[in-house]
Amino acid sequence: MHLPDLIADLGLILAAAGITTLIFKKIKQPLVLGYILAGLLVGSHLDFFPSVTDTKSINIWGEIGVIFLLFSLGLEFSFKKLFKVGGSASITAIVKVLFIILAGYLVGKAMGWKDMDSLFLGGILSISSTMITIKAFEELGLKHKKFAGLVFGVLIVEDLVAILLLVLFSTLAVSQQSAGTEMLYSILKLAFFLVLWFLGGIFVVPSFLKATKKLMNDETMLVVSLALCLVMVLLADKVGFSPALGAFIMGSILAETTQAERIEHLTKSVKDLFAAVFFVSVGMLIDPAMLVKYAVPILVATVVIIFGKIIFTILGALLSGQPLKTSVQSGMSLAQIGEFSFIIASLGLTLKVTSDFLYPIAVAAAAVTTFTSPYLIKLSEPFYQYLNRILPKKWLDGIERYSSGTEGITTLSDWKVLLRSYIFNTIIHSVIIIAIIFLAYRYVQPFIMNNIANSLASIIISVVVSFILMSPFLWALSIRRIQRTAYAHLWLNKKYTRGPLIAIEFFRIALGIFFVGFLMYEFFDTWVAAVIALGLIVLGMVIFSRKLQSFYDKLERRFMLNLNARENQKPDILPWDTHLTELRVSPESEVVGKTLTELMIREKYGVNIALIERGRNNIPTPGRDERLYPNDKLLLIGADDQLAAVKALLEIDTPEIAEEDNFPNKEMTLQKVVVHAESPVYGLSIRNAGIREKAQALIVGIERGANRILNPSSDFVFDKGDVIWIVGNNKKIKEVI
Template identity: 35%
Template sequence: RFLNSETLLIVSMGLCLGMAVFSVACGVSLALGAFVMGSILAGTSFAERIERITVPVKDLFGSVFFISVGMMVNPTIIADYWMPIFILSGVVIVGMIFFGTFGMLLTGQSLRVAIESGFSLTQIGEFAFIIASLGMGLGVLDAQIYPIVVAVSVVTTFTTPYFIRMAPPAARWVESHLPQKLHFLIDRYSESATAEQSVVKELWRSLLKRYLWRVVLYSMVLIAMCIITQRYLIPFALGVFPNWGRLLGTVVALFLMTPFLMALTYPASKNTERKRLRECNAKFDVPLIIMTVVRLLIAMMIIVYLLSSVYSMAVGWTLGVLLFIALLMSYSKTVKARLSKIETRFIDNLNERELRRSGAKNSLVPNMHLAYMTVGYDCPFVGEQLKNSGLRSRYGVSVSSIQRGNNMIMVPAAEARVFPGDILGVIGSDEEIQALLPVVEADNDTEAPPAVDNVRLTSVRLREDSPMVGKTVVTSRLRETYEALLVAVQRSDCYIQADAVTVFAPGDVLWMVCDVDRVKDI
């Protein structure tokens, strides 16, 4: 928040390029590192500001990328390899229609929605170029494959709009020719898949989601710490302490990894959830035990991997198992409470932007939260005074502040107006804030509106039978009826600045600013 736009742009691009270089050093894709850093920056509270200042850079490099891709389309290669290009294009189109439709049916969508979704996926995008470039760089793809991939992408991109247009007729044809029994099974499966789940299923879904999120998140953090230890920490420690550097680096790494190892091994379920599951199902312990064993094995394998990479396999397994047993012995209420607070803060930092927007973690009193939401251009009370906005009477919330650029209006008066881009500090319950968010942030899009090409200065010559002849500027109702602005009236070689009582005569040329498509109506 203390950086100006130029410095923030340099820092953001530096972080992006730095993560890309770091990902290559770790042996993974260059694009993956840039994507990861973009995801990290997108989760901050200042994502909109970063996005606004980096859009010109994105547009510049995007243009260069697509122009370079277009220059790689070699007509000679297309003519020489028209058969593979034709076959691959057909495989992409047919395969995407089939697998897209089948996948949507499995998720419980209706037959019409599934077919229309499958028909809209009949192309390969620019990411295929990245995969093809990586394949050529690794020597697993022939250099001739790349222009073929580009040609297939161009062909399928041009055909996709036609397949999207064909989707509704194709859906109607399939529905009319599909056997009744199969039609009944699809509809029944769709209804059952989209029906409201029971309380137990919802509880299991929430528990599994939290479990997977914890395992993936902390495993990634721990693996990254292992890689940093191998590549940087151990060599640095050996350079400073040749005799004790390996041991010192390992101890420091394990010390830093301990909070994440404990968070990974502790249960993802709460006492109330286990009690609820015990009431509903006596065998609920089996999946929970399996989930616990998997987490413990992952934690132990990470410890063994780190120690084995630093020392040897025997030392790694011996010390790894001993350290893991010591880790299990730390299951005390005090340690659990402390680690729970650390984990909560860690997750809250990751979700800072969404929490600030919804006010979920900003409780003033029980069930009353302070949220900050940005006013969109389609918000229904844009330009209205607060007393006329209906925020209190209709939504039950109160506005505590309005941030407009660098100006902060604390406890705004009832006469204060709301404008697009304002950040409203809103106090209300969870239900009230969630109901208000889509209303306030309606069409919160910073893209520039499309240019108006048809509105320009044009002229109309009045014939004898024109309905405008004999009328004045007022009675002709050019502005109200035709949305036209009269600039001047050309009579012979003279230009008249028409006033309200000027009468139009045959042969007059009306110079107006209007939509040229409506000139024929005039």
């Protein structure tokens, strides 16, 4: 029996990937580089090793890898996070991306490349790697630093910008010219479907998962999650977007559900497998002869990535009001490219609008910058200190004044509050109403006409059903009162504001009439549409106003319940809501000389001491008899209010000390570990497992099903499926648990 080429090729790919990743693990380099090297070895350009024969099938597997990779990124993305990162991350990301795209385009044109090659080069160079940055932060123990919040925010915004670039580049590639109307149409189309999918997904998916929760074991949850992902992939492809966009959107919808962590855990193995195939397929496209031939463009691209991203990220962060130190650290953390760059490069190849040399150049530049990224992050603070010494004092004072000034710009006037609410209200309900109209016209009415009733009856049924579905959203769009307090202030306190307020209300009513007229126009002639529209407006919006309000309120409550379910499932104080903070014991503090037993910090405040640094000595997970001495530096874990209380107790002289000082032990992190049947601690109590002694780690919380236990007692016995929240050295914890 002949073994199919696909199976033989897959075995070869995974064997090569396994060997190279073991080597790269040993030398502590990113696994992505190992996968790319494996692809180079099994590709058709080298004869030293067996080569893949069925390249077409492997490329299909690689496309599946892109889908699951984007699904995984979506699970970490969350649209709510995008709103929470604020203006600083958005300004920083947009400034950086725009300038790097421009720089990449100009560099391409300077080297004599075509417009599309140059534009795609700019897009490839502009997006930093979320995976590589997070991995580097984990390895360096920087995830809880102040600047890390800005970096993660920038990465979130960049993920969305990358999706937008994929859509825009696809439009440009098809039209082969920068037609302004087509670009605008593509952007509006993307915005329309993003809003529609997010609203529909949040309303339906969490409710579905909640209703089927008792039926969902791990196997079923995995199958359902991947099915939801692929359904959204089909929808995205149906409306003309890339499959990767659909996977990303479904991931971001599931990120808002209470099952997000579970889904992320269950799909991780699938994602890792197909992502490995994708990155290997990326490596297979590399021709060593092409790398030699285009060594200069590779060098130029690498220089643009490293120096361009550092400069423009610092510029964007400073413009957004960040201090110089945070800006420099952020800039040097984002000087690399990764997964989205490969996807943009492969888009150009798939659409046949870029030259063959662009992909290997992108991969080579990604490999170099992935290697340099951890070192640049380490050098960020010394570089800041260097800038602090050489820059004129006038500049430094100006930056500090600008940064301090922007922090105070947080209050919103009544007009801003009202207009922001009206804009959101108009966009959201307009999208829903337009979607209902198009669904009725393109799908419902033809279906009824072909299967149920004749032409006229099908039209009447479609119009009635559509209007019934639209009514609550028309009421919310045109009549519903929004931000009553701000509206009342403007109406009563300033007589000159009544005119604009009345104009806004007229606009809302007119927009509602327009949508009803648009519905009628899709099925009838214009005059009939106008008459029926006015009649329906009077009947539906006035006579049934209270019922519409009641029904809409139910819809809104369900949506908000689903949207906030992930946050609302947790009590106020939980170990996974906590974070690590570094504080110093003041010589004047009342805690000096007392033992941890006497202070009872854990019992009184719920705060755990993970590490004490005393001079050159480190004391991980200190015992109850350990005393605190002047200038001891403590690594504490707790919620913000708990840490604030302990901070007051320790009486820190200079709040900046904790932020500036870094613990030499970078590997003390808060992490979660799931107990399985083969775990060494399975069936043992915390005391008998000896985790504190063997791993120098501290258990701060345990999650067992719906029960969550903060600071568990030493008699607690581990069971299969327990989620342990623990602070300690990652490597030692893995050896013990």
